[in-house]
Amino acid sequence: MSGDFVKVAIVGSTGYGGVELIRFLLEHPKVEIVSVISASSSGAPITDGFPHLINLVVQNLDGVNVQEIAAKADVVFTATPSGVSGKLVPQLVEAGLKVIDLSGDFRIKDGAVYEEWYKHDAPGNDLLQKAVYGLSEVYGEKVKDEQLISNPGCYPTATLLGLIPAVKAGWIDPATLIIDAKSGVSGAGRGTSLTAHYAEINENFKAYKVNKHQHIPEIEQVLTDIHGSPVTVTFTTHLAPMTRGIMSTMYATLTGSHTNEELVELYKQFYEGRRFVRIRPAGQWPATKEVFGSNYCDIGFAVDARTNRVTIVSVIDNVVKGAAGQAIQNLNLMMGWDETLGLKNAPVYP
Numbered sequence: 001m002s003g004d005f006v007k008v009a010i011v012g013s014t015g016y017g018g019v020e021l022i023r024f025l026l027e028h029p030k031v032e033i034v035s036v037i038s039a040s041s042s043g044a045p046i047t048d049g050f051p052h053l054i055n056l057v058v059q060n061l062d063g064v065n066v067q068e069i070a071a072k073a074d075v076v077f078t079a080t081p082s083g084v085s086g087k088l089v090p091q092l093v094e095a096g097l098k099v100i101d102l103s104g105d106f107r108i109k110d111g112a113v114y115e116e117w118y119k120h121d122a123p124g125n126d127l128l129q130k131a132v133y134g135l136s137e138v139y140g141e142k143v144k145d146e147q148l149i150s151n152p153g154c155y156p157t158a159t160l161l162g163l164i165p166a167v168k169a170g171w172i173d174p175a176t177l178i179i180d181a182k183s184g185v186s187g188a189g190r191g192t193s194l195t196a197h198y199a200e201i202n203e204n205f206k207a208y209k210v211n212k213h214q215h216i217p218e219i220e221q222v223l224t225d226i227h228g229s230p231v232t233v234t235f236t237t238h239l240a241p242m243t244r245g246i247m248s249t250m251y252a253t254l255t256g257s258h259t260n261e262e263l264v265e266l267y268k269q270f271y272e273g274r275r276f277v278r279i280r281p282a283g284q285w286p287a288t289k290e291v292f293g294s295n296y297c298d299i300g301f302a303v304d305a306r307t308n309r310v311t312i313v314s315v316i317d318n319v320v321k322g323a324a325g326q327a328i329q330n331l332n333l334m335m336g337w338d339e340t341l342g343l344k345n346a347p348v349y350p
């Protein structure tokens, strides 16, 4: 690793997060992809599953071999399922690699809480404490020179970026928070399931994991940190008939009387200098298509003076800002580079 150039390996390169990492890293000026890794298709060309990657320099998928990864790469992205990352990441860290993990396995600091929500064993406590939670615009300064970054979940990214300035300023009462979130189907990964079946999702809209979603403790952990005392939230997820996108709509009671314009100003100040969070003018609502394929998070507000509540709408592309894009933003921050390297493209529209 020369300090201004890194060799990167991607475990889980045959999943949606992995393929999106490849798409962005191909345009990154300081990165070389040296290994694309698959547990189930080792030795096969990546074009077997993804013909559009025909011009990727590294064509054949490598197997999961920690020593081989350490011999080739400086940094590894683990875009692997929860439970898989928890077992693999300790070996990669032990081998001296820098790791950015996209799963939920290192986000929750309390192993008992992790086990309650994820329903399997937590990784060891030493690595849980070592992992830095990479919500880039909030904890970005903690990421530099670290060895293990835990990339936030897709729903928590949209939700937390939409809530943190108001919670930190004390403008909303966290006890009154209700979060109503919707995701496109790619959030469930590439594996086939009834959930993602065309006939089940097309022209349908459904709630799932109500009060049981694994992102609840992640959101509560961060809001508790920001607020300074315990926060619990009502959080409901919905599956929407679209490929990409998350919209998190949040409702809370204001602690004082604040206007839309004041909220816009508060958020603009909080995110000043951070390219990827865009605050909409008062009265303008962001839509998922307006961030599609990009690393942006767009946020809009409406204060209801009658009820003294505010509605906050936050949108991201789940595969980009919710996964691969923020993971590359964290690589940039880890290396001390401009956080926007490789990520400057505008959303795809229409």
Ligand SMILES: NC(=O)C1=CN([C@@H]2O[C@H](COP(=O)(O)OP(=O)(O)OC[C@H]3O[C@@H](n4cnc5c(N)ncnc54)[C@H](OP(=O)(O)O)[C@@H]3O)[C@@H](O)[C@H]2O)C=CC1
Pocket (backbone or CB within 6 Å): 011, 012, 013, 014, 015, 016, 017, 018, 037, 038, 039, 040, 041, 064, 078, 079, 080, 081, 082, 084, 102, 103, 104, 152, 153, 154, 186, 187, 188, 189, 190, 191, 318, 319, 322, 323
């Ligand atoms: N999709 C999204 O929007 C988001 C996903 N995430 C998280 O990112 C991670 C990846 O998600 P996503 O890409 O959607 O998932 P996919 O199901 O699309 O891909 C999972 C990948 O993991 C690999 N894998 C599975 N088992 C193993 C194993 N034992 N060892 C090594 N690799 C394995 C699979 O490859 P193969 O079978 O070829 O080995 C595949 O490439 C997950 O933890 C997910 O929760 C986080 C935020 C958003």
Ligand SMILES: CC(=O)N[C@@H](CCC(=O)OP(=O)(O)O)C(=O)O
Pocket (backbone or CB within 6 Å): 082, 102, 103, 104, 152, 153, 154, 183, 184, 185, 186, 187, 188, 214, 215, 237, 239
């Ligand atoms: C649409 C859909 O099914 N989304 C997934 C998000 C999974 C995910 O990203 O999980 P981690 O961040 O915890 O790894 C879900 O709701 O479980």
